[in-house]
Amino acid sequence: MTAHALETTHLNKMFGALKATTDVSFRLEKGARHALIGPNGAGKTTFINLLTGVLPPSSGDILLNGESIASVRREGRVRRGMVRTFQINQLFSGLSVIESLALVISERRGRGWNWFRPAAALADIDREISVLLRDFGLDAVFDQPCSALPYGKQRLLEIALAIACRPQVLLLDEPAAGVPEADRKEVMARIAALPSDVSILLIEHDMDLVFNFANRISVLVAGALFAEGSVEQISRDQRVKEVYLGGAGHD
Known part of the structure; x- marks a missing residue:
């Protein structure tokens, strides 16, 4: 049997x-685009903090x-292939x-700070950087300090x-949070x-983004899984509408 990604x-x-x-018994399938939603106090942050150590x-x-990672430290989980972003950017300012x-x-390659060497000795890293700059629309700002970037570029x-x-x-913990409307489409398009x-779990309160991105949605309420299904199933679930979609507050 093929193991689930998470x-x-x-x-x-x-x-x-x-x-x-x-x-909470939850499965993230390999290659999934899965969203986790829930009202204020649902326990989403606690759940993600449990996943990441x-x-x-x-x-x-x-x-x-x-493979069980319940006792593995945070950095060990990253090395094993689990990475997260945060509601508030965690950048090298x-x-x-x-x-x-x-x-x-x-x-990642085990070279640490030894990347301060002539570019000719780092051609493989240079190529990888070039691809990332291109794929995330960062070519024009490659030499700018992280702290000086517009918020959309920081995301x-x-x-x-x-x-x-x-x-x-x-x-991805609310990747579009705080991003100006004009830049939100680019952020989500890049995602x-x-x-x-790469199997993705998106934590988000903007339901338009959720419905446009996810192929499966889990709803967390009071720390427990309340509902799970396809976008169509969740969007039509009257119970979900009552506790979340029609509610006033999100986290």
């Missing part, structure tokens, strides 16, 4: 007497390509775009840095063009 089995998280995640589960298991990409690629750079890690599973062998 799977949780009976995942629980307790904070004292508070149960933040309740018996920020928080340890109280019970249950997390499987990446069929003191570095330029090209330096940031070079650093991440060099770390694109963060995703480019995630892809530079060569993920098998990519967790839609990501390699098909």
